[in-house]
Amino acid sequence: MSAQSPLHMTEQRRVILEELRKVRSHPTADKIYTRVRRRMPRISLGTVYRTLDLLAAQGMIRKIESAGTRRRFDGTVEPHYHIRCLECGRIADLPPGEMPGLEAHFRNQTDYDVVGHTLELLGTCPACRKDRTEGKDVGVRPASEQ
Amino acid sequence: MSAQSPLHMTEQRRVILEELRKVRSHPTADKIYTRVRRRMPRISLGTVYRTLDLLAAQGMIRKIESAGTRRRFDGTVEPHYHIRCLECGRIADLPPGEMPGLEAHFRNQTDYDVVGHTLELLGTCPACRKDRTEGKDVGVRPASEQ
DNA sequence: CCAATATCAGTAATCATTCCTATTATTAGT
DNA sequence: ACTAATAATAGGAATGATTACTGATATTGG
Structure with a gap:
């Protein structure tokens, strides 16, 4: 890929x-x-x-903001990160809470004032992992989902 | 805001x-x-x-993938994070290298297989900070930049 | 040299999102 | 309650980014 x-x-x-x-x-x-x-x-x-x-x-250049371009909404306001399945696009919540020390880690590496961050984990969801072990050739269906 | x-x-x-x-x-x-x-x-x-x-x-719901929708490209392939100015949309590189322990921190918090992540710092760039201390009412010009 | 294949320019189509306008609902003041 | 002022809505048109299509041009292998 x-x-x-x-x-x-x-x-x-x-x-x-x-x-x-x-x-x-x-x-x-x-x-x-x-x-x-x-x-x-x-x-x-x-x-x-x-x-x-x-x-x-x-791999000669990189796309940034690799996430899908369609905007998504979340009914949960409590701060929490998301994990997105690279195969089917499904997004799941991670438990609430911030990664400790994250912003502090970068404060002295930039001349910007750091006020926040976005973090998204990427992975394979249980359903797609299962498909794969069963040998189903899922290809890469783009983020349609749900 | x-x-x-x-x-x-x-x-x-x-x-x-x-x-x-x-x-x-x-x-x-x-x-x-x-x-x-x-x-x-x-x-x-x-x-x-x-x-x-x-x-x-x-603040009653949340938008996710809050970053601008226009795709951007990066001629540098060496892995590195970005920081985006919330006022003018300018994106700067952070020094190469990953946040240590980040993916490991989430492995036991999800039933997905974690294979990567995207992290973007948010902040105010030096130019916009300067504009602000000079009292220029910059409003929020959307990510046009460069 | 020729046929098969890849790439290109130019343009049309698509998709998500925003904008516009006339209509309908709501509020505030009497 | 009645009415003027204001806000919100439905429906559709417009926008902007990206992708798809098409016929022309270039490249490669035989």
């Missing part, structure tokens, strides 16, 4: 990779599109999206 | 809140819409979205 067959380095892919590696920021696809177009005015936005996904699948 | 004036509890708001609190899952807006429609067939999806935002602003 990660490093694939060695990727054919076309001009477009090389330039996209170069432009992303050139910046210290964490640009969105259309920001990258804007930059790349300065060097390749005819490139299409679709190529940028396709290439970024490809490079990320190769 | 959190608890506001006491909310007028209309029928729609009450039913949306009830339906969300009734489930242990973490539904998307349209899942809630489907459920609520069983009791109020004429409710509109817009009302569901508006109400969920409202309830979250009151």
Whole structure:
């Protein structure tokens, strides 16, 4: 599911990779599109999206905010973390309470004022683990769930 | 920025809140819409979205995956966390390395197999802190940045 | 050199979410 | 209660990000 067959380095892919590696920021696809177009005015936005996904699948770059883009809501207000199943997208609650010492651990590693954090555990839910031991080829059904 | 004036509890708001609190899952807006429609067939999806935002602003429910929805990319593959400025959306890297003991801390708190995690620190970046001490009313410009 | 395959540009389609508007409900003041 | 002012709603249109499609162009293997 990660490093694939060695990727054919076309001009477009090389330039996209170069432009992303050139910046210290964490640009969105259309920001990258804007930059790349300065060097390749005819490139299409679709190529940028396709290439970024490809490079990320190769492990050559990283997507951040890897969680699904659909917003979810939680009727429980008491602070607690979640764990998400990477196979079926199901989200479960963890017991209430914060990871002790977490924010303190980072306070002297950044020039930001730290005021909070988001933490999500990733894993395999009992149902998907069971499917797997039974040899069901579940593939990767995207986060539809529930 | 959190608890506001006491909310007028209309029928729609009450039913949306009830339906969300009734489930242990973490539904998307349209899942809630489907459920609520069983009791109020004429409710509109817009009302569901508006109400969920409202309830979250009151602190009566929680939005999860609170990060901005636009996908961002990172040219650095070495594992590292990010910190996001809540005011301007800017994302900065933290030094490479994982929070020690984090996944181990949760292994016995869930029936999922834990295989990873995402952690994002939240805070105020130096530029926004400076704006604030200078009394500039920056409001909350959404994650446009860079 | 040619056929099979991959990649691309350009554009249309999709999906979640937000915005808009006319209508309906609620509140406050008399 | 009656009415004007205000708030909330339904329904649908608009937006913005992302993905899918299509015909053209490039690349590779034989």
